[in-house]
Amino acid sequence: MQAEIITIGDEILIGQIVDTNSAFLGKELNKIGVSIYQITSIQDDKAHILKALKEAEENADIIIVTGGLGPTKDDITKHTLCEFFNDTLVENKEVLKNVEELFEKYIGTPISDINRQQALVPTKADVLRNKFGTAPGMWIEQNGKVFVSLPGVPYEMKALITDEVIPRLRKKFKFPFIKHKTLLTYGLGESAIADRIEAWEDALPKYIKLAYLPSLGRVRLRLSAIDMDRKKVETEIEKQVNLLLPQIEDVFVGYEEDHSIEAIIGMQLTEKGKTLSIAESCTGGRIAQAFTANAGASKYFKGSVVSYATASKTDILKIPEKTITENSVVSKEVAEAMANNVRELFDTDYAISTTGNAGPSKGDSDAEVGTVWIAVATEAEVFSEVFNFSNQREKVIMKATTKAFEMLQKIISKN
Amino acid sequence: MQAEIITIGDEILIGQIVDTNSAFLGKELNKIGVSIYQITSIQDDKAHILKALKEAEENADIIIVTGGLGPTKDDITKHTLCEFFNDTLVENKEVLKNVEELFEKYIGTPISDINRQQALVPTKADVLRNKFGTAPGMWIEQNGKVFVSLPGVPYEMKALITDEVIPRLRKKFKFPFIKHKTLLTYGLGESAIADRIEAWEDALPKYIKLAYLPSLGRVRLRLSAIDMDRKKVETEIEKQVNLLLPQIEDVFVGYEEDHSIEAIIGMQLTEKGKTLSIAESCTGGRIAQAFTANAGASKYFKGSVVSYATASKTDILKIPEKTITENSVVSKEVAEAMANNVRELFDTDYAISTTGNAGPSKGDSDAEVGTVWIAVATEAEVFSEVFNFSNQREKVIMKATTKAFEMLQKIISKN
Numbered sequence: 001m002q003a004e005i006i007t008i009g010d011e012i013l014i015g016q017i018v019d020t021n022s023a024f025l026g027k028e029l030n031k032i033g034v035s036i037y038q039i040t041s042i043q044d045d046k047a048h049i050l051k052a053l054k055e056a057e058e059n060a061d062i063i064i065v066t067g068g069l070g071p072t073k074d075d076i077t078k079h080t081l082c083e084f085f086n087d088t089l090v091e092n093k094e095v096l097k098n099v100e101e102l103f104e105k106y107i108g109t110p111i112s113d114i115n116r117q118q119a120l121v122p123t124k125a126d127v128l129r130n131k132f133g134t135a136p137g138m139w140i141e142q143n144g145k146v147f148v149s150l151p152g153v154p155y156e157m158k159a160l161i162t163d164e165v166i167p168r169l170r171k172k173f174k175f176p177f178i179k180h181k182t183l184l185t186y187g188l189g190e191s192a193i194a195d196r197i198e199a200w201e202d203a204l205p206k207y208i209k210l211a212y213l214p215s216l217g218r219v220r221l222r223l224s225a226i227d228m229d230r231k232k233v234e235t236e237i238e239k240q241v242n243l244l245l246p247q248i249e250d251v252f253v254g255y256e257e258d259h260s261i262e263a264i265i266g267m268q269l270t271e272k273g274k275t276l277s278i279a280e281s282c283t284g285g286r287i288a289q290a291f292t293a294n295a296g297a298s299k300y301f302k303g304s305v306v307s308y309a310t311a312s313k314t315d316i317l318k319i320p321e322k323t324i325t326e327n328s329v330v331s332k333e334v335a336e337a338m339a340n341n342v343r344e345l346f347d348t349d350y351a352i353s354t355t356g357n358a359g360p361s362k363g364d365s366d367a368e369v370g371t372v373w374i375a376v377a378t379e380a381e382v383f384s385e386v387f388n389f390s391n392q393r394e395k396v397i398m399k400a401t402t403k404a405f406e407m408l409q410k411i412i413s414k415n
Numbered sequence: 416m417q418a419e420i421i422t423i424g425d426e427i428l429i430g431q432i433v434d435t436n437s438a439f440l441g442k443e444l445n446k447i448g449v450s451i452y453q454i455t456s457i458q459d460d461k462a463h464i465l466k467a468l469k470e471a472e473e474n475a476d477i478i479i480v481t482g483g484l485g486p487t488k489d490d491i492t493k494h495t496l497c498e499f500f501n502d503t504l505v506e507n508k509e510v511l512k513n514v515e516e517l518f519e520k521y522i523g524t525p526i527s528d529i530n531r532q533q534a535l536v537p538t539k540a541d542v543l544r545n546k547f548g549t550a551p552g553m554w555i556e557q558n559g560k561v562f563v564s565l566p567g568v569p570y571e572m573k574a575l576i577t578d579e580v581i582p583r584l585r586k587k588f589k590f591p592f593i594k595h596k597t598l599l600t601y602g603l604g605e606s607a608i609a610d611r612i613e614a615w616e617d618a619l620p621k622y623i624k625l626a627y628l629p630s631l632g633r634v635r636l637r638l639s640a641i642d643m644d645r646k647k648v649e650t651e652i653e654k655q656v657n658l659l660l661p662q663i664e665d666v667f668v669g670y671e672e673d674h675s676i677e678a679i680i681g682m683q684l685t686e687k688g689k690t691l692s693i694a695e696s697c698t699g700g701r702i703a704q705a706f707t708a709n710a711g712a713s714k715y716f717k718g719s720v721v722s723y724a725t726a727s728k729t730d731i732l733k734i735p736e737k738t739i740t741e742n743s744v745v746s747k748e749v750a751e752a753m754a755n756n757v758r759e760l761f762d763t764d765y766a767i768s769t770t771g772n773a774g775p776s777k778g779d780s781d782a783e784v785g786t787v788w789i790a791v792a793t794e795a796e797v798f799s800e801v802f803n804f805s806n807q808r809e810k811v812i813m814k815a816t817t818k819a820f821e822m823l824q825k826i827i828s829k830n
Contacts, residue, residue, distance in 0.1 A: 019454075030430065194529055288700030292812075303720065316718070
C-alpha cells in the first residue's frame with residue numbers, strides 16, 4: 001500500500017517556508033502501515049497540479065494533497081480537483097455553518113462573499129470537518145484509490161489527519177505492519193560503525209532495511225521492517241537488535257522511537273518524581289523551549305534562567321564576580337556554579353547549565369567561537385565537560401542543546 | 416530557466432527528518448533568478464531515482480539532487496548516476512586527498528576501505544570540493560542541462576551551493592531577475608484583506624503574482640515579479656507597493672525580507688541602544704530562544720526567566736503571593752508584575768511577560784486552555800492584553816510568542 005503526498009504552494013518552492021507538513025504526514029501514514037512512495041511539492045499552477053495528480057494516481061493508492069484551499073485568488077486547488085474528477089462545486093450546508101460559527105466565535109463579524117466560497121465543495125467529495133479553520137478537508141474515491149485534499153495550515157491539517165483521515169483509511173484498507181527501531185549512537189562515525197557491523201548487516205533478512213542517519217555528533221541506526229505478519233516483524237526486529245547491541249555497546253545511548261530525547265528525559269523524570277531547572281547562556285532558551293514544547297512539562301520542569309548578559313550571572317544566579325573574573329565567563333567553574341545555583345534557586349533535583357560562545361564574534365570572554373561548557377548538577381555532585389562545536393551559530397546552539405540532553409540523560413539513568 | 420530539486424532518503428519520506436534542504440535550495444536558486452518547477456522526495460531506490468532523473472530532465476534545465484552519497488550500503492546515488500549517464504566510477508585523487516585530510520584532522524585514524532570509496536566519482540562529473548565532509552559534490556552536464564549531486568548533510572550541502580554551485584550556474588546561464596517583496600500584516604484575516612484590495616489585485620501586471628500567506632495571527636502578502644529587465648521589475652514592484660500601502664495602513668507592520676519580526680525588533684533595539692528582558696511562563700523559553708537564535712542578540716538581550724512553576728514566580732520574580740492568590744496565576748495583575756519585576760531584575764529598558772495555559776490540561780490556575788496574558792513593560796508604563804488562542808498546545812505557544820513580538824514592536828516603534 002503506497003501513498004503520495006503532494007504539497008501545493010509557491011512559498012514552499014521559493015523556500016519561504018519549510019515543508020513540515022510532509023514530515024508529519026509521512027510519519028502518521030507510516031505508523032499505520034502506509035509506505036510513502038513520493039513527496040511532490042509544486043506551484044499553485046493548474047496544469048502542474050493536474051499532472052501531479054495523474055502521476056500520483058498511477059503510482060500510489062492514497063494521494064494526500066495539502067494547500068491551495070484558502071479563500072483568495074491564488075488558491076486554485078478546489079477548482080483543479082473539479083477538473084481532474086470532472087466534477088462541479090456546490091455549496092455545502094455543514095461547511096457553511098462551520099465557517100459562520102468560526103467567524104462568530106473568533107472574528108465577530110458576519111461572513112463575506114469570499115468566506116462563503118469556502119463552503120463550495122466538489123459533489124463527489126465527502127467533507128472532513130475542519131474544527132480550526134474555514135477550509136474543509138475533502139475525501140474523494142475513484143477506481144479504488146483515495147484522494148484527500150487538506151488545508152496547508154499545519155495545525156488544521158494535523159487535526160484533520162488524526163481525527164478524520166487516519167480512522168477512515170484504517171476502515172477502508174487492510175495495512176501491513178511497519179516497524180522502525182532507531183538506535184542512537186554518539187561518538188563514532190558512520191563509516192566506522194558500518195565497518196564494525198558489516199557481517200551483521202549483510203545477514204539481515206530481505207524485509208528488514210538498515211539506514212544510517214548521521215547528524216552533528218551522532219549516528220542513528222534505523223531498522224525498518226514491513227510485513228503483513230505483525231508477530232514476525234516484531235520478533236525479528238527484536239532478534240536483530242539483540243545481535244547488534246553487543247557490537248556497538250560503547251557508543252549506544254538509547255532508542256529513539258516517537259519521542260525526542262528531551263521527551264524521554266521528561267518521562268523518566270516524571271516517573272521518578274524528580275524535577276529539573278536550567279541556566280542557559282549561549283543556548284539562549286533553546287533547552288527550556290525543547291522541554292516545554294511537550295505536554296506535561298510542568299510535572300518536572302520548574303523553570304530556568306537565561307543569563308545572557310554577564311551581569312545577570314552575578315545578580316540572579318549569584319555567581320561570585322571573582323569566579324567569573326578569575327576563570328572567564330566561559331569556564332568549568334562558571335558552568336558548575338550556574339548549575340549548582342540554579343538548582344538551589346528553583347529547588348530541583350537536577351539542573352543543567354550552558355556557557356559558551358555561539359558566535360559569530362567573541363562575546364564577554366576570550367573563548368573561541370564554538371567553545372561551550374556544559375554542567376549537570378544533582379544534590380550530591382556536579383559534572384561538567386567542555387566542547388568545541390564549530391564556527392556556525394545555529395550549529396553550536398543545536399549541538400550544545402543535544403549534548404546537554406545526552407549528559408543529563410546519562411546521569412538520570414545512573415541515579 | 417527552471418530547476419527541479421530531488422531529495423533522496425527514506426528518512427524524509429517516513430518523517431524522521433524535516434526536509435530543510437529543499438527550502439534552502441529553493442531560496443538560494445530563486446535569489447539568482449531560477450524558478451523551482453518541482454521538489455521531489457524519493458526513497459533510496461534505484462528504479463525510482465532513475466525515473467525521477469528522467470522526468471526532471473524533461474521539465475527542468477537544472478537538476479539538483481541531494482542525499483544518498485554516504486559511505487554505507489544504503490547510499491546508492493553515485494551508482495545510480497552512473498547508470499543514468501551510462502558512465503563508470505573512477506577514483507579521484509583530489510577527493511581521496513580531501514577524505515584523508517579530514518580523517519587526519521578530525522578523526523585521527525587512517526581511512527578504511529569504506530571511506531576510500533568516497534573518492535570514487537563518475538568520469539563525466541566535475542568534482543565540487545566538500546570542505547566539511549567526505550562525500551564530494553558532482554556537476555554533470557548533458558544536452559545543455561546541468562545535474563548537480565550533493566550530500567544530504569545540511570551544512571555540507573549549503574557550503575557547496577554557496578561556494579561552488581551558484582557561482583558556476585551564474586557563469587553558465589543568463590538568468591532573469593526575480594524579486595519578491597513581502598508585507599507583514601497583523602490583525603486582519605486573509606479574506607478581509609482580499610476583500611479590501613481586490614481592485615488593486617485585479618489590476619496587477621501579468622508578470623507580478625500576489626500570494627496570501629496566513630499564519631497564526633498574521634497574514635503576509637507576497638508580491639513576486641520575474642523578468643529579464645531588472646529595472647522594470649524593481650520599479651513596478653515599488654509602484655504597486657505604494658498603491659497597496661494606503662489600503663492596509665492600519666494592519667501593516669513592516670516588510671519581511673530575509674528577516675523575522677524578532678530579528679527586526681533586535682535591530683531596532685540595537686539601533687536605539689535599548690535593552691530587553693523576558694519573563695516567560697506558558698511560552699517556556701520560546702521567546703528568548705527566538706531572539707537569541709540571531710547573531711548580535713547579546714547587544715540588546717540581557718536575559719530571561721522561565722517561571723514555569725508557580726513558586727518560581729514568587730521566589731525569583733518576587734511577585735507577592737497575594738497577587739497570585741487574589742487574581743490567579745493567569746491574570747492581568749500577574750502578567751504585569753512579571754514584566755515589571757523582570758525588567759527591574761535585569762535592569763532593562765523593555766520587558767515582555769507571558770502567563771497562560773498552553774494545555775492540554777488545566778495547570779495551576781482555573782484559566783481555560785488557550786488563555787494567555789501578555790504584558791510589555793517600559794520604565795514609564797506597563798501594557799497588557801489577554802488572548803484566547805485555541806486548544807492546541809503548539810498553536811498556543813506559537814501564537815503567544817508572535818503576539819508578544821507584535822505588542823513589543825508597537826511599543827518600541829512608538830517610543
